[in-house]
Amino acid sequence: MVDLKGQYDKIKEQVNSSMLEVLDTTAFINGPEVHAFQKELEDYLNVKHVIPCANGTDALQIAMMGLGLKPGDEVITADFTFAATVEVIALLQLTPVLVDVDKDTFNIDPEAIRKAITPKTKAIVPVHLFGQTANMEEIMQIAKEHNLYVIEDNAQAIGANYHFKNGETKKAGAIGHVASTSFFPSKNLGCYGDGGAIFTNDDDLAHTIRGIVNHGMYERYHHDVVGVNSRLDSLQAVVLRAKLPNLDSYNSARQAAAKKYSEAFKNEENIEVPYTESSEDTHVYHQYTLKILNGKRDALVKHLNDHGIPCGIYYPIPLHSQKAYKDERYREEDFPVTNQLVQEVISLPMHTELDEEQIDFITKTVKEFVNS
Numbered sequence: 001m002v003d004l005k006g007q008y009d010k011i012k013e014q015v016n017s018s019m020l021e022v023l024d025t026t027a028f029i030n031g032p033e034v035h036a037f038q039k040e041l042e043d044y045l046n047v048k049h050v051i052p053c054a055n056g057t058d059a060l061q062i063a064m065m066g067l068g069l070k071p072g073d074e075v076i077t078a079d080f081t082f083a084a085t086v087e088v089i090a091l092l093q094l095t096p097v098l099v100d101v102d103k104d105t106f107n108i109d110p111e112a113i114r115k116a117i118t119p120k121t122k123a124i125v126p127v128h129l130f131g132q133t134a135n136m137e138e139i140m141q142i143a144k145e146h147n148l149y150v151i152e153d154n155a156q157a158i159g160a161n162y163h164f165k166n167g168e169t170k171k172a173g174a175i176g177h178v179a180s181t182s183f184f185p186s187k188n189l190g191c192y193g194d195g196g197a198i199f200t201n202d203d204d205l206a207h208t209i210r211g212i213v214n215h216g217m218y219e220r221y222h223h224d225v226v227g228v229n230s231r232l233d234s235l236q237a238v239v240l241r242a243k244l245p246n247l248d249s250y251n252s253a254r255q256a257a258a259k260k261y262s263e264a265f266k267n268e269e270n271i272e273v274p275y276t277e278s279s280e281d282t283h284v285y286h287q288y289t290l291k292i293l294n295g296k297r298d299a300l301v302k303h304l305n306d307h308g309i310p311c312g313i314y315y316p317i318p319l320h321s322q323k324a325y326k327d328e329r330y331r332e333e334d335f336p337v338t339n340q341l342v343q344e345v346i347s348l349p350m351h352t353e354l355d356e357e358q359i360d361f362i363t364k365t366v367k368e369f370v371n372s
């Protein structure tokens, strides 16, 4: 599904020499590399504060802690996403409110958000799923009307743009009150271990969060709030600093591969290719996800595996049906899109090193099987 080795080979010299420097200086935690990366990412995203942390799940949790959400507060998020999003809501004893997604973009449906709002609602967590920005114009408008926080889960869309109707463009993760991301190795900007970050333009919130990631300390050994221990280490920062200047070209390579895939599938009546806006920079293809419309999805997975082609089902089970997150408030008829998507979606290999020959082989194998 990914080719981390091919990508590493191109930045090897820089990564290796900077890693050796870190080993020599022994500044493993909160060293200059972490601070430099933080600044560079702030510039790239055009956001005032980046607070590095240990992983993307922590980043989400810390963002919610920073906003001061309290047990019982309702937090609306998508039914069709990775479990981390709902997991941290539940862990903090907030009340997750799962809602359906849009059938074209797979992102949280603003109409479904509106219907789910109650006097207890405090926040909305849009996930920019598979690398495509959610409908932030609508979501920010809803948040404003109802006085809610917006926490962007940007683990899959770093580098994607969002275009507002007034002509303004912002980076995914720089739009809501606060955002989280993950630097897990297979993400669009991945390190060689675990890593994550929180972004915000709010000075007070950034200050609060800097204390939370460090055991609730704002002054050494004075613990003002209950915090956590969540840090990005210097060796991971070295990798991220080597990759960040290439992020736009990495994302362009993904977009080019997606274009070739979609071109090959364009006349297939049983295959629906990913939806894209007229402005293609809103999707950075963390995943390239097709819908297989003739009921052959599961058989296709087996067929591709038999032919040595990796593929993935993201995600096979709606969150509202997961044992850990079941709730009698949910009714099946409220999730028609997610319930259908879990049966139709399949993600094909997507990374920065895909070449024409690989894409031809993959698309040919998929088409032959789906039409057989």
Ligand SMILES: *Cc1c(COP(=O)(O)O)cnc(C)c1O
Binding pocket: 055, 056, 057, 058, 081, 082, 084, 085, 127, 153, 155, 156, 181, 182, 183, 184, 194, 195, 196
């Ligand atoms: C990967 C991911 C996370 C979690 O990130 P980790 O670094 O693995 O903790 C959260 N949300 C989404 C949507 C993700 O894809």
